[in-house]
Amino acid sequence: MPAVLYAFLSTLGTLFRSRLSLQVENVALRHQLAVYQRSVRRPLLRPADRILWSWLSRHWAAWREALVVVHPATVIAWQRKRFRDHWTRMSRAGKPGRPPIDNEIRELIRKVSRANPLWGTPRIVGELGKLGIHVAKSTVDKYRVRSRKSPSPTWKAFLKNHVHDLVSIDFFIVPTIRFKLLFVMVVLAHSRRKVLHFNVTENPTAQWTAQQIVEAFPWGSAPKYLLRDRDAIYGGAFPQRLHAMGIEQVLSAPRSARRRCDDAWLAK
Numbered sequence: 340m341p342a343v344l345y346a347f348l349s350t351l352g353t354l355f356r357s358r359l360s361l362q363v364e365n366v367a368l369r370h371q372l373a374v375y376q377r378s379v380r381r382p383l384l385r386p387a388d389r390i391l392w393s394w395l396s397r398h399w400a401a402w403r404e405a406l407v408v409v410h411p412a413t414v415i416a417w418q419r420k421r422f423r424d425h426w427t428r429m430s431r432a433g434k435p436g437r438p439p440i441d442n443e444i445r446e447l448i449r450k451v452s453r454a455n456p457l458w459g460t461p462r463i464v465g466e467l468g469k470l471g472i473h474v475a476k477s478t479v480d481k482y483r484v485r486s487r488k489s490p491s492p493t494w495k496a497f498l499k500n501h502v503h504d505l506v507s508i509d510f511f512i513v514p515t516i517r518f519k520l521l522f523v524m525v526v527l528a529h530s531r532r533k534v535l536h537f538n539v540t541e542n543p544t545a546q547w548t549a550q551q552i553v554e555a556f557p558w559g560s561a562p563k564y565l566l567r568d569r570d571a572i573y574g575g576a577f578p579q580r581l582h583a584m585g586i587e588q589v590l591s592a593p594r595s596a597r598r599r600c601d602d603a604w605l606a607k
Contacts, residue, residue, distance in 0.1 A: 372407045382408045389417045444472060445482050452483035503530045505589075507566035508552075510543065524548065526555045528562075543572055549580035556584065564589050 392414050395402045403411045451463055458466075460480045467474060498505065506528050513521045522543045526536040536555030540547060556562070561584045567573055568591050581588060 448482045504563035545575035545577045
């Protein structure tokens with residue numbers, strides 16, 4: 340701090356000195372700084388010195404030309420560190436996290452979820468709100484009791500139970516030597532992993548796709564389930580033809596057709 344105070348007092352003293360005296364003093368100071376840089380590898384700076392140069396960097400445009408003891412990037416790093424330390428102290432001023440939940444409320448959440456296994460987290464939050472107990476959704480989700488078994492059959496269980504009654508259809512594209520695209524339709528049986536039917540066309544339509552299903556399952560050999568994606572090609576006449584043949588469509592989830600087809604191919 341005395342060094343900073345001495346600098347301010349010296350600045351005030353220059354107001355009463357001549358221009359030639361100031362120039363001579365600048366030459367002498369710069370020479371001493373050059374000698375200082377040659378002889379001292381790392382100067383010792385105190386917090387007050389850092390505050391001074393941080394303040395000068397914000398209010399003096401030519402501070403980089405006058406700075407000798409450290410690099411300008413060092414002064415900018417001091418400012419960033421002071422900014423981080425300030426907001427770290429501000430964030431740690433109060434008590435961290437939410438207030439603790441009483442043991443009675445925890446046990447009530449477990450009791451309600453255990454007595455009503457089909458209730459989800461939003462339902463439990465609503466029922467507790469009717470009793471005047473206001474808790475966050477994340478709190479209920481943390482303390483409620485979850486059933487170990489899935490409430491409904493999983494996709495893998497469906498494939499395992501109906502693998503003999505399940506076929507799937509899909510298209511893939513084959514480019515020709517003349518830069519045309521051919522659409523290949525494949526009908527696959529998952530019980531034996533066998534291709535039952537395929538055909539090629541340049542312009543697939545719903546009517547053409549429905550006709551391929553008729554050709555793939557003649558004489559009442561239609562399966563019970565048909566797995567497909569949500570492509571627009573399966574609209575119009577296609578679902579009507581499946582309904583007439585007694586085939587139930589199983590649609591893959593949006594944007595995950597490959598995942599479900601891979602599961603169907605691997606499940607057995």
